[in-house]
Amino acid sequence: MINTQAVPAPETPSGRRLPGDLAIWFFILAEMLAFAVFFAAYAFARAKNVEMFNTYQHTLDRNLGALNTFLLITGSWFVVLAVQAAHKDNRPAIARNLLLGWLCGGGFLVVKVIEYAAKFGAGISMSTNTFYMFYISLTFFHFMHVILGMVILTILWVQARKGVYGSHDAHGLESGAAYWHMVDLLWIVLFPLVYVMR
Amino acid sequence: MQFKSQAVAKPYFIAAIGLFVGQILFGLILGLQYVLGDFLFPAIPFNVARMVHTNLLIVWLLFGFMGGAYYMIPEESETELFSPKLALAMFWIFLVAGALTIVGYLAVPYATLAELTGNNILETMGREFLEQPLPTKLGIVVVALAFLFNITLTVLKGKKTSISIVLLLGLWGLAVFFLFSFYNPVNVVLDKFFWWWTVHLWVEGVWELILGSFLAFVLIKTTGVDREVIEKWLYVIVTLTLITGIIGTGHHYFWIGTPEYWQWWGSIFSALEPIPFFAMTVFAFNMVNRRRREHPNKAAVLWALGTGVMAFLGAGVWGFLHTLAPVNYYTHGTQITAAHGHMAFYGAYAMVNLMMISYAMPILRGRAANSNKSQVLEMWSFWLMTVAIVFITLFLTAAGILQVWLQRVSDAPLPFMVAQDKIALFYWMREWAGVAFLIGLIVYIASFFVGGDEKEAA
Numbered sequence: 001m002i003n004t005q006a007v008p009a010p011e012t013p014s015g016r017r018l019p020g021d022l023a024i025w026f027f028i029l030a031e032m033l034a035f036a037v038f039f040a041a042y043a044f045a046r047a048k049n050v051e052m053f054n055t056y057q058h059t060l061d062r063n064l065g066a067l068n069t070f071l072l073i074t075g076s077w078f079v080v081l082a083v084q085a086a087h088k089d090n091r092p093a094i095a096r097n098l099l100l101g102w103l104c105g106g107g108f109l110v111v112k113v114i115e116y117a118a119k120f121g122a123g124i125s126m127s128t129n130t131f132y133m134f135y136i137s138l139t140f141f142h143f144m145h146v147i148l149g150m151v152i153l154t155i156l157w158v159q160a161r162k163g164v165y166g167s168h169d170a171h172g173l174e175s176g177a178a179y180w181h182m183v184d185l186l187w188i189v190l191f192p193l194v195y196v197m198r
Numbered sequence: 199m200q201f202k203s204q205a206v207a208k209p210y211f212i213a214a215i216g217l218f219v220g221q222i223l224f225g226l227i228l229g230l231q232y233v234l235g236d237f238l239f240p241a242i243p244f245n246v247a248r249m250v251h252t253n254l255l256i257v258w259l260l261f262g263f264m265g266g267a268y269y270m271i272p273e274e275s276e277t278e279l280f281s282p283k284l285a286l287a288m289f290w291i292f293l294v295a296g297a298l299t300i301v302g303y304l305a306v307p308y309a310t311l312a313e314l315t316g317n318n319i320l321e322t323m324g325r326e327f328l329e330q331p332l333p334t335k336l337g338i339v340v341v342a343l344a345f346l347f348n349i350t351l352t353v354l355k356g357k358k359t360s361i362s363i364v365l366l367l368g369l370w371g372l373a374v375f376f377l378f379s380f381y382n383p384v385n386v387v388l389d390k391f392f393w394w395w396t397v398h399l400w401v402e403g404v405w406e407l408i409l410g411s412f413l414a415f416v417l418i419k420t421t422g423v424d425r426e427v428i429e430k431w432l433y434v435i436v437t438l439t440l441i442t443g444i445i446g447t448g449h450h451y452f453w454i455g456t457p458e459y460w461q462w463w464g465s466i467f468s469a470l471e472p473i474p475f476f477a478m479t480v481f482a483f484n485m486v487n488r489r490r491r492e493h494p495n496k497a498a499v500l501w502a503l504g505t506g507v508m509a510f511l512g513a514g515v516w517g518f519l520h521t522l523a524p525v526n527y528y529t530h531g532t533q534i535t536a537a538h539g540h541m542a543f544y545g546a547y548a549m550v551n552l553m554m555i556s557y558a559m560p561i562l563r564g565r566a567a568n569s570n571k572s573q574v575l576e577m578w579s580f581w582l583m584t585v586a587i588v589f590i591t592l593f594l595t596a597a598g599i600l601q602v603w604l605q606r607v608s609d610a611p612l613p614f615m616v617a618q619d620k621i622a623l624f625y626w627m628r629e630w631a632g633v634a635f636l637i638g639l640i641v642y643i644a645s646f647f648v649g650g651d652e653k654e655a656a
Contacts, residue, residue, distance in 0.1 A: 038466050041466055127275070
C-alpha cells in the first residue's frame, strides 16, 4: 500500500502518478482532517452566536490577512517552479526558487507577528470570547504549520544545493512541496472563514 | 536466539505474568466489593484493593516493556546488550521494590505508610495511580535510568534502526514524563494539570510509540514483509499519535478549573485520537495479508492482530464515546470511564506485552515456536481473555449509561449510592466476566507447560 523506495510511484491507469511519497499524503490528510474538524467546530460555534462573531470579526485586519494570502500563494508558486526546475534538470533554479518560497513564508510570519502584537497589545486573549478563542487557536496552529513548512523548505534547499534533485529523482522534493502547498491551502480556507465571511 | 544477552528478558517476562495474575485477583476482589461492600473489610478496604489493582497493572506492563526492550534491542542493533549484569541487577531491585510497595499498601494504613516513607520530605503520595511512596518513586527513576542507559548504549554501539529509535523515543518519554509525579503543587488545579502529563502523556502518547515499535518488530519477524514498508507505516503511526495525543491531553482539562478553550482544544484533538489506533489495525492486518512466509508461531501473530483491533476499540472507539466536552459533562468519572479504561489497557498494552512474550518466550526457551498443542491452548486463552474483556466493557458501559441517567440526567437525580444499588446487576455480570478472564489467564499460563512437537529453532 505504501511505496517502499525513492522511485516514482507506479503509474495509475489514467497515466497520472502521485507526486511525492504516499506517506506524506497520509500525513497531509491527517493534518487536513484536524483542521477540518477545527473549521467545523468554528462553524458550529458561530451558528450559535452569529452576531457576536460578526462584531468581533470586524476588529480583524483584513488587509494584513489579504497580504498574507498573497505571500503564501506566491510562495507556493515559487515552490512549483522549483519542482518544475527539477524535472527539467535546471539545478540552480531549484535552490533559488525554494529560497524565494522560504522568504515568502518568512514574510507571512512577520505580518502575522505584527497582527498578533496589535491584538495581544489590546489585551485580547483566548479567554476573551469564543470568537477570539477560535481566531487565536486557528491562526496559531496554522502559524506553527508555516514554521514546520519552512523547516521542510530549508532541508529541501540544503539538499538542492548538494544537487540531490533532478529529473532522475524529485521524490523528496515533491513530498516537501506537497506539504508546503497544504499550508497554503489551509490558509486559503482559514482566511475567508475567519476574516471575511459574514 | 541470536544474541546471548537477550536471555535477560526472560525473568522480566515471568515477573510480568506473575504480577498480571496479582492484578486480576485484586480486580476480582474489587469487583465483588462493588456489590458486597464489606467483602474483606477491614483487611483490604476498597481504596487499597483499587490501588493494588491499578499499581500492579502499571508495574507488570513496565516489566513487560523492559523485557520486550531487552529482547528486541540486541536483535535490532545486531550486537550484545551493553550490560546484561546491570539488566539483571535492575530486575531484582525493581521486583523487590515493587513487592515491598504492595506489602506496604496491604500491611499498614496508607497514611501510616506515607509517614513511614518520608512523604513529609517531598509530598508526592495520595494521587491516583501515583500512590507509590517516595522511596519507590525514586527507585523507579533509578531503575528507569539504568535501563535507559543500558538500552541506549546498546543502540549507540550497534545498528540504529527506525524501530529501535522509536522505541527509545517512547522509553525516554516514559521516564521524562514520570518526573512530573514528583511535582505536586498545592494549587489543586495545577496539581491535576501536571498529573495528567504523567498519566495521559504515558498512555496516549509515549506508550503508543512503544506499542508501535513492538508491533513493527514482531510483524517484521513473523511476516517477512520488507523492513522499509513496515518502517514507513511506523513513521505514519508515530506522527498521527503525536499530532492527536499531545494536545488531546486537553480532554482531561474540561472541568478541573482550566480556561474554557480547553473544552474546544481537548474535544477537537482527542476526537482524532482513534486515527493512529485505526492505522495500527490496518497496518497489522495489511502486513499479515502480505506475508512472505508462514511463521510457525501462529499465536504471536494472533496477539499482534488482536492488539490492533482491541486497542482501536478500547482506546479509540470507547475513548471517543466520552471525549467530546458536551458528552463528557455528563459522563466524566462514571463507569463509562471504567469501561474505556479496561478495554483500552487490555487491548493496547496488556495485549502488546502478551504478543511480545508469545513471540520471544519460545525462542528464549530454545525453539522457534511452541508445539501445536501449546499454541492451541494459548489461542484459547487469547479468546477467553479477549471475549471476557469485551463483556466486562459492555457491562460497565451499560452500568455507566444507567448511572449517568439516574444520577445526572434525569429530572429527579438520585444520590450516588442509590444509583449504585440500582445498577448492581451489571456489576454482578461484570464480576462473572472477570472470573472468565481469570480462567483465560490460567489457561494462558498452562500453555507454557504443555510440551509436544516443538518447532526447531530458527
